Amino acid sequence: MNYKIAVVPGDGIGPEVIDQALRVLDRIGEKYNHTFTYTKVLAGGAAIDATGKCLPQETIDVCKASDAVLLGAVGGWKWDNLPGDERPERALLGLRKELGLFANLRPAMLFEELSQACPLKPEIIEGGLDLVVVRELTGGIYFGEKGTKETEMGPAAYDVELYSEEEVRRIAIVAFDMAMKRNKKVTSIDKANVLESSRLWRRVVAEVAKDYPEVELNNLYVDNAAMQMVLNPKQFDVIVTSNIFGDILSDEASQITGSIGMLPSASLAKGNFGMYEPVHGSAPDIAGQNKANPMATILSAAMMLRYTFGLGQEADDIENAVKKVLSDGYRTPDLMANGGKAIGTKEAGELITSAI
Amino acid sequence: MNYKIAVVPGDGIGPEVIDQALRVLDRIGEKYNHTFTYTKVLAGGAAIDATGKCLPQETIDVCKASDAVLLGAVGGWKWDNLPGDERPERALLGLRKELGLFANLRPAMLFEELSQACPLKPEIIEGGLDLVVVRELTGGIYFGEKGTKETEMGPAAYDVELYSEEEVRRIAIVAFDMAMKRNKKVTSIDKANVLESSRLWRRVVAEVAKDYPEVELNNLYVDNAAMQMVLNPKQFDVIVTSNIFGDILSDEASQITGSIGMLPSASLAKGNFGMYEPVHGSAPDIAGQNKANPMATILSAAMMLRYTFGLGQEADDIENAVKKVLSDGYRTPDLMANGGKAIGTKEAGELITSAI
Ligand SMILES: CC(C)[C@H](C(=O)O)[C@@H](O)C(=O)O
Ligand SMILES: CC(C)[C@H](C(=O)O)[C@@H](O)C(=O)O
Numbered sequence: 173m174n175y176k177i178a179v180v181p182g183d184g185i186g187p188e189v190i191d192q193a194l195r196v197l198d199r200i201g202e203k204y205n206h207t208f209t210y211t212k213v214l215a216g217g218a219a220i221d222a223t224g225k226c227l228p229q230e231t232i233d234v235c236k237a238s239d240a241v242l243l244g245a246v247g248g249w250k251w252d253n254l255p256g257d258e259r260p261e262r263a264l265l266g267l268r269k270e271l272g273l274f275a276n277l278r279p280a281m282l283f284e285e286l287s288q289a290c291p292l293k294p295e296i297i298e299g300g301l302d303l304v305v306v307r308e309l310t311g312g313i314y315f316g317e318k319g320t321k322e323t324e325m326g327p328a329a330y331d332v333e334l335y336s337e338e339e340v341r342r343i344a345i346v347a348f349d350m351a352m353k354r355n356k357k358v359t360s361i362d363k364a365n366v367l368e369s370s371r372l373w374r375r376v377v378a379e380v381a382k383d384y385p386e387v388e389l390n391n392l393y394v395d396n397a398a399m400q401m402v403l404n405p406k407q408f409d410v411i412v413t414s415n416i417f418g419d420i421l422s423d424e425a426s427q428i429t430g431s432i433g434m435l436p437s438a439s440l441a442k443g444n445f446g447m448y449e450p451v452h453g454s455a456p457d458i459a460g461q462n463k464a465n466p467m468a469t470i471l472s473a474a475m476m477l478r479y480t481f482g483l484g485q486e487a488d489d490i491e492n493a494v495k496k497v498l499s500d501g502y503r504t505p506d507l508m509a510n511g512g513k514a515i516g517t518k519e520a521g522e523l524i525t526s527a528i
Numbered sequence: 529m530n531y532k533i534a535v536v537p538g539d540g541i542g543p544e545v546i547d548q549a550l551r552v553l554d555r556i557g558e559k560y561n562h563t564f565t566y567t568k569v570l571a572g573g574a575a576i577d578a579t580g581k582c583l584p585q586e587t588i589d590v591c592k593a594s595d596a597v598l599l600g601a602v603g604g605w606k607w608d609n610l611p612g613d614e615r616p617e618r619a620l621l622g623l624r625k626e627l628g629l630f631a632n633l634r635p636a637m638l639f640e641e642l643s644q645a646c647p648l649k650p651e652i653i654e655g656g657l658d659l660v661v662v663r664e665l666t667g668g669i670y671f672g673e674k675g676t677k678e679t680e681m682g683p684a685a686y687d688v689e690l691y692s693e694e695e696v697r698r699i700a701i702v703a704f705d706m707a708m709k710r711n712k713k714v715t716s717i718d719k720a721n722v723l724e725s726s727r728l729w730r731r732v733v734a735e736v737a738k739d740y741p742e743v744e745l746n747n748l749y750v751d752n753a754a755m756q757m758v759l760n761p762k763q764f765d766v767i768v769t770s771n772i773f774g775d776i777l778s779d780e781a782s783q784i785t786g787s788i789g790m791l792p793s794a795s796l797a798k799g800n801f802g803m804y805e806p807v808h809g810s811a812p813d814i815a816g817q818n819k820a821n822p823m824a825t826i827l828s829a830a831m832m833l834r835y836t837f838g839l840g841q842e843a844d845d846i847e848n849a850v851k852k853v854l855s856d857g858y859r860t861p862d863l864m865a866n867g868g869k870a871i872g873t874k875e876a877g878e879l880i881t882s883a884i
Contacts, residue, residue, distance in 0.1 A: 256720055256727050265722070291758050292647055313689060318724040325692035329728035332688050333669060336681035363772070364612050366621070368674040371612050372685035398776045399783040402647050402758060416719070419751045420776060427755040 174207040175481055178238035180231070183217040183260060184454025185464035185517075186244025192466035192521025193242060193473045196493075199525045200477070200486050211238065215267065216246025216260035216454075226258065227266040235271055240480040241447040242473060243267075245454035268309050273439035273447055274339070275346040276307040276418065277475075280405075280425040280435065285498040288510045289430030292402065297428075303408040304354070305425055306347040307418025309439055311339045312369075314415045335369045335414065337376050344380040346440070347412035351387045357409035359390045361397045361417055373414065394421070401425055426451050433465035433506040434494075436472035438479055446480045448472040458505075462516035465504035467494050470524055493527035530563040531837055534594035536587070539573040539616060540810025541820035541873075542600025548822035548877025549598060549829045552849075555881045556833070556842050567594065571623065572602025572616035572810075582614065583622040591627055596836040597803040598829060599623075601810035624665050629795035629803055630695070631702045632663040632774065633831075636761075636781040636791065641854045644866045645786030648758065653784075659764040660710070661781055662703040663774025665795055667695045668725075670771045691725045691770065693732050700736040702796070703768035707743045713765035715746045717753045717773055729770065750777070757781055782807050789821035789862040790850075792828035794835055802836045804828040814861075818872035821860035823850050826880055849883035 179194065181187035197208050213231040220226050226246075235241050247260040267273070282290060282301040290297050316332035344360070351358045360377045362370035374391055381389040392400065394417045400407060401424050413421060426435050435451040450468030458464055471494060478487035497520065503512030504520055515523065535550070537543035553564050569587040576582050582602075591597050603616040623629070638646060638657040646653050672688035700716075707714045716733045718726035730747055737745040748756065750773045756763060757780050769777060782791050791807040806824030814820055827850060834843035853876065859868030860876055871879065 259721060261721050291649055291652055293649055296647055314722055316686070320724065320728070323690070323692055326694050327728075328690055328692035328695075329724040330672070330688055330690035331723045331725050332686055334679070334684055334686035336679055336684035338681050339684075363775075365615060365617050366670055367687045368676065368685040369687050372676070372683075395775045395779040398754065398780040402780065402783050417776075419719075420754045420773075423751040424754040424758065424780070427758050 174209060175240070176209050176211070176238045178235040178241045179210045179212045180215045180241060180243040181212060181218070182215060182244040182246040182454060183248045184245055184456040184459040186246065186454055188460070188462070188464050188517050189450065189466040189469040190242065190244040192517060193469040195521050196470050196490060196525050196528070197473055199528050200489065203489070203528060204483075204486055206483070215243070215263040217248050217251045219263065220251060220260060226260050226263040232267070232270045235267065240445065240476050241267070241271070242476060243447060243449040244469060245450065245452065247454050248456040250456070265314065267447060268439060269315065271445065271447060272310065272441040274308060274310040275343055275440040276309040276422070277304055277350070277438040277440065278307065278422040278426065278435070278451060279304040280422070280429050282429050283431060283434060283495070283498060286431045286434065286507060289507065290428060291430055292405070292428055296404065297406070299406070301405055301429060303405065303425060304350060304410055305418055305422040306343065306350060306410060306412045307422055308339065308343040308413070308415050311335055312415035333367070333369050333416070335373055337372060340373050340376040341380055344377045344412060347410050348380060348384045348387055351410040352384065355409040356387045357390070358387055359392055359397070359408055359411050361392050361394050361411060361413040361421065363394050364391070365393060377412065397421060398424060401428060431507065433504065434467050434471065436468050436475050438472070438475045440479065444480045444482070446476065448476040462518055463505050464517045465506050466517050466520050467504070467524070470494060470521070489528050490524070493524045496527045497523045530565060531596070532565050532567070532594045534591040534597045535566045535568045536571045536597060536599040537568060537574070538571060538600040538602040538810060539604045540601055540812040540815040542602065542810055544816070544818070544820050544873050545806065545822040545825040546598065546600040548873060549825040551877050552826050552846060552881050552884070553829055555884045556845065559845070559884060560842055562839070571599070571619040573604050573607045575619065576607060576616060582616050582619040588623070588626045591623065596801065596832050597623070597627070598832060599803060599805035600825060601806065601808065603810050604812040606812070621670065623803060624795060625671065627801065627803060628666065628797040630664065630666045631699055631796040632665040632778070633660055633706070633794040633796065634663065634778040634782065634791070634807060635660040636778070636785050638785050639787060639790055639851070639854060642787045642790065642863060645863065646784065647786055648761075648784055652760065653762070655762070657761055657785060659761065659781060660706060660766055661774055661778040662699065662706060662766060662768045663778055664695065664699040664769070664771050667691055668771035689723065689725050689772070691729055693728060696729050696732040697736055700733045700768060703766050704736060704740040704743055707766040708740065711765040712743045714743055715748055715753070715764055715767050717748050717750050717767060717769040717777065719750050720747070721749060733768065753777060754780060757784060787863065789860065790823050790827065792824050792831050794828070794831045796835065800836045800838070802832065804832040818874055819861050820873045821862050822873050822876050823860070823880070826850060826877070845884050846880070849880045852883045853879045
């Protein structure tokens with residue numbers, strides 16, 4: 173099989189971590205006799221510098237003509253003075269909308285070897301932590317009508333949070349399907365005691381739940397969820413929530429693992445198409461110094477193999493290789509708090525490749 | 529002086545904790561020769577049961593005719609089947625709007641004696657934790673237009689997040705004034721990379737900052753803030769944010785102290801009027817069993833003395849009495865994780881009263 177991948181290295185450490193992910197993919201191709209074809213395209217600050225736009229049409233076209241997208245990271249100080257709506261990060265919003273990536277999957281897991289990096293007390297995370305946040309990604313207040321206007325109170329600005337039943341239904345289905353393959357527990361998070369859109373959300377999620385009698389559904393208010401995430405994160409299996417609440421909670425969830433440099437993500441469209449990227453940012457302060465941890469990007473490539481290409485065994489191979497490198501004691505700088513054998517970006521990619 | 533206080537015991541443990549707070553206030557009155565006059569009124573579930581409405585007009589009138597409001601807690605399972613907009617908690621939203629309580633102050637501090645209850649690792653909170661979240665309370669998506677409508681995507685529901693410059697200005701002023709009395713650091717939290725209302729927020733906060741050259745202002749995106757709260761909460765002094773982000777972040781902040789039963793809050797209007805209440809909820813599971821910790825409500829009464837009545841020394845007295853009871857080793861059930869001399873709601877009130 174030939175798999176066509178649009179590759180968006182992006183800014184900061186993006187290109188470096190992407191290089192290592194491609195190296196790992198090549199090794200998988202070799203081992204299993206698959207061909208991965210990469211087309212590199214620009215987005216974010218790199219695209220602004222080259223074309224004046226953070227998301228050139230060509231990038232969108234190439235992504236659409238591919239089977240999946242692998243992205244490094246976008247953004248950086250260099251573009252911080254641009255107005256909000258011309259920033260590199262806007263490329264992400266554009267890609268999500270143009271490619272119909274409505275379901276963002278953010279697993280937050282604790283790697284046994286790295287559990288000391290967790291900011292929570294050991295007793296809270298004892299026995300591990302393994303949850304996934306399913307965040308709605310193309311609706312809600314991110315994409316609702318917005319603008320400025322004159323009001324009774326003077327000049328004002330507004331953003332509309334809006335959800336249709338259909339949008340809620342399709343993201344709920346993703347969450348319940350995922351729960352069926354995991355621990356059969358869905359926690360839906362909203363603010364139904366205040367928001368009309370949350371009341372619709374809660375009602376539709378309950379309807380979808382009827383088709384999954386084996387799955388336990390809980391509803392939590394978002395304020396309570398933000399507390400539970402710190403107090404008892406082990407209670408969660410699959411969390412499903414809106415775009416803005418998901419933005420906040422998935423970042424909180426990744427932080428409590430203590431190893432944000434390890435966390436991958438997938439943004440899925442209808443069908444098998446998806447965009448895959450690490451949870452961490454572009455870290456311009458360490459760019460080009462062989463210091464970045466490429467494992468989140470490598471694990472994102474593994475998610476791509478599993479979710480878009482249906483190559484579960486190949487994905488397992490990558491995940492096991494990452495674990496092996498960790499259990500052999502190798503650590504990139506971000507993981508060195510408790511010592512270990514120091515390695516850089518390239519060495520990490522090399523070691524993982526050899527372990528496959 | 530005669531101070532008129534509207535007292536809303538509310539539901540669950542509300543009445544019990546309020547009783548102890550009033551006892552403490554009486555002791556302060558005795559010691560300093562102040563008269564506190566209490567008018568008890570209904571709100572929440574208790575009001576629904578008695579009048580069919582969660583916020584009777586009489587309650588609003590009495591509150592408006594008083595110098596301050598002291599509230600226990602509202603809500604409980606009993607009313608959980610009511611539609612979202614008839615729930616006891618709606619009384620809170622009504623009180624906030626009717627009384628113009630636009631500034632919610634939620635201090636999150638670590639009591640030295642209770643630092644073991646903190647879910648974060650000791651090294652993260654070493655040296656203590658003392659921040660206050662200043663949350664805008666009468667605007668934003670809580671009170672914006674909301675409803676259901678037919679869209680291209682079918683039936684949908686929406687809520688409008690809207691902020692006027694004036695609303696942002698007055699809450700920013702509260703935050704900067706507070707920072708001047710503390711560590712001169714304000715962190716404004718928004719989502720300016722996505723929301724138009726956040727861009728207005730950020731601009732107005734920067735304008736207000738010009739009048740406070742001694743105060744350091746930082747801006748954080750809300751997703752990053754949710755991470756920083758777990759990773760390094762000591763970086764915060766005064767946080768200022770919108771109604772919905774404040775709801776989420778202030779709950780996260782109170783949870784990382786590990787002692788939500790200790791945390792007071794104030795909701796202030798223009799001038800000196802304010803409503804004071806504990807951060808914790810109505811805890812119907814332990815209601816009427818002398819198990820509730822009244823300290824958050826007692827400390828809320830202390831905030832009332834300080835902010836509305838300008839009685840700083842009296843407030844100090846209460847706070848010191850609470851600390852003394854803790855350092856003498858007394859613990860209500862919620863604080864017993866690391867042992868101590870077990871006391872109930874009444875004994876806690878008694879001990880604090882005697883310590884004044
Ligand atoms: C950069 C920003 C627009 C983006 C978001 O808010 O979705 C980011 O925080 C994320 O979670 O991918
Ligand atoms: C009960 C609810 C409406 C309320 C809010 O969201 O403001 C509560 O969570 C709070 O923070 O006081």
